[in-house]
Amino acid sequence: xxxxxxxxxxxxxxxxxxxxxxxxxxxxxxxxxxxxxxxxxxxxxxxxxxxxxxxxxxxxxxxxxxxxxxxxxxxxxxxxxxxxxxxxxxxxxxxxxxxxxxxxxxxxxxxxxxxxxxxxxxxxxxxxxxxxxxxxxxxxxxxxxxxxxxxxxxxxxxxxxxxxxxxxxxxxxxxxxxxxxxxxxxxxxxxxxxxxxxxxxxxxxxxxxxxxxxxxxxxxxxxxxxxxxxxxxxxxxxxxxxxxxxxxxxxxxxxxxxxxxxxxxxxxxxx
Ligand code: ADP
Ligand code: MG
Numbered sequence: 001x002x003x004x005x006x007x008x009x010x011x012x013x014x015x016x017x018x019x020x021x022x023x024x025x026x027x028x029x030x031x032x033x034x035x036x037x038x039x040x041x042x043x044x045x046x047x048x049x050x051x052x053x054x055x056x057x058x059x060x061x062x063x064x065x066x067x068x069x070x071x072x073x074x075x076x077x078x079x080x081x082x083x084x085x086x087x088x089x090x091x092x093x094x095x096x097x098x099x100x101x102x103x104x105x106x107x108x109x110x111x112x113x114x115x116x117x118x119x120x121x122x123x124x125x126x127x128x129x130x131x132x133x134x135x136x137x138x139x140x141x142x143x144x145x146x147x148x149x150x151x152x153x154x155x156x157x158x159x160x161x162x163x164x165x166x167x168x169x170x171x172x173x174x175x176x177x178x179x180x181x182x183x184x185x186x187x188x189x190x191x192x193x194x195x196x197x198x199x200x201x202x203x204x205x206x207x208x209x210x211x212x213x214x215x216x217x218x219x220x221x222x223x224x225x226x227x228x229x230x231x232x233x234x235x236x237x238x239x240x241x242x243x244x245x246x247x248x249x250x251x252x253x254x255x256x257x258x259x260x261x262x263x264x265x266x267x268x269x270x271x
Contacts, residue, residue: 006063043197085156091150126153
């Protein structure tokens with residue numbers, strides 16, 4: 001269980017709080033989407049949950065974060081080792097290895113996994129993400145989208161209970177964004193908690209169990225994807241929803257499939 005309770009964060013030297021009294025919970029099996037426009041506090045929240053604030057980024061923190069009993073605000077990233085994996089919005093700032101293989105293997109090496117298990121996990125994960133053809137490449141040779149997937153593979157390698165992803169879809173083309181979103185859904189079904197901080201919502205919104213919308217550091221709403229769609233109008237809504245919203249629909253479909261079902265039901269009513 002992950003609990004964020006009355007969390008407020010003010011960076012040192014800043015006059016205003018970047019996060020204001022945020023509370024929410026996430027349970028194993030839940031994909032939680034934290035959406036909000038640029039500057040709304042997504043990265044600050046991700047960094048606080050992942051144990052970087054107030055240690056790497058100095059800040060005053062009020063309230064509490066508890067992840068399966070661990071307190072990252074008090075204990076930092078060390079307390080989360082093996083439990084939480086984080087992928088930042090600029091993966092190139094976090095990569096430390098020369099090759100893709102090393103990058104994916106590193107968290108396993110750090111946790112002292114035996115060599116044969118490391119090899120097995122790296123191959124499993126890279127096949128799952130369809131990057132097994134990249135294992136011998138240099139990190140510097142990768143495209144932004146490939147690097148995003150390698151970072152995700154590295155985060156998944158240790159099979160963490162909690163995955164915290166800051167804008168994992170921002171650099172991906174539509175098709176890859178969709179396949180990564182479906183993969184995240186599958187991971188969650190394995191009793192994990194996945195927190196996705198995003199403002200590219202087309203692919204991931206329909207797959208989320210719960211959505212929080214942030215604005216100016218405040219949580220302005222929380223609910224199922226269909227319940228929060230109106231709050232997302234100035235962030236991003238799926239293209240298909242946009243046209244229904246413009247036509248004045250209160251509860252627009254979020255996917256093409258839903259739109260087709262909706263039209264079918266109208267057709268049936270007309271005959
Ligand atoms: P988002 O990820 O939604 O774009 P951020 O969490 O990055 O939002 O930013 C929220 C607010 O905090 C912004 O006003 C931003 O300028 C400020 N901020 C972010 N990082 C820092 C920092 N290291 N020091 C001071 N202010 C920061
Ligand atoms: Mg951000």
